[in-house]
Amino acid sequence: MSSVTSLKPSNFRWTICVLLFMATTINYLDRQVLSLTWKDFIAPEFHWNNSDYGNITALFSIFYAVGMLFAGKFVDWMDTKKGFLWAIAIWSVGAVLHAFCGIATSGILTGNWLAGFHGSKELIAKVSDTSAIISTSVTLFVFARFVLAIGEAGNFPAAIKTTAEYFPKKDRAFSTSIWNAGAT
Template structure:
């Protein structure tokens, strides 16, 4: 608090708080991230399985492949964000995962045309070999959509952490990280109370079997977020919404009279104490 007051006096203006707007956007992105990945788990049993004749094993295969791809993609996501930068990197990440989420809605249409059926009703009433073919074909299409989703979602946390480092001094980074990370819990809590009713609503309206629109609506939230990100995000030093006092606070760690050698000695002494 004393540091903020000192900076306010030094720059003769009250510090702006735009860094918390950026933190709020990170929170929203993380919330959407966790909602997107849960649409399948919340719709497959009641909406998707009857249409494609899935078993628990089919759903398990799709989930396992998503988890594997997500884990592998995480190994490269951070490097990608470092290379692209936070603005473009985050846009690419959420653009890819939102596209992947929406692609799930096309899996039914793709299965119909691949198997040679005319509509969802024919898939539901299929038996024997045709039912097995529908199940196998649809699983492959859903796996493809889940791979796209996993690759995109792997970029969320590396991008959010990098943005936090850009917009917050070390003294506030743990708090800011905790806020955006809370989006994972909020998304996990919001999904069960919103996605099944959403799917049921569109099903009752006769828009497909409902699950398609659930993927499109939740996936579309990511594209809305992209618009907000393009409008609001710039580096702190070039962002007109960040005044000089806030910029000085953000760059607090850079305002040091210590030489690199003195900093190194200080770090070594701290290690010795530990």
């Protein structure tokens, strides 16, 4: 008699699929926040034009593409759960860094690092050198987008590997279609 037993996959795998869907949805929401807010909120504060926004988004795409080249190997090296956790942690830090770009811009330009979110907007409005505001804020947003891109690059390799680990072959395509719907 064989010592190998066949295990029936549990329904827990569908909970994993829902979590992958949620992670992918958050991944894409974090990515889109800048495009939804830059024209009405960010551009007036930092004096951005279409070129500034275009440069930030183009660099994000490059960082993301390069990050994808290494993310799969990282997830393999760390193990799926740890690799995915690191990816989520890194992209979460990147998302949070966006919120502090205003405070950092006002701190760099005025020396006042304790202004808070609303106070930093007022301090930036008092700075007369708009080119300094633009270059400082764009640089800080590029850094935040870099961190976000490196973390987000781990989502798809980790989700695909998780699907392979938790789902039998007959359910993998369906599971992948469910969590990948979070990208739309």
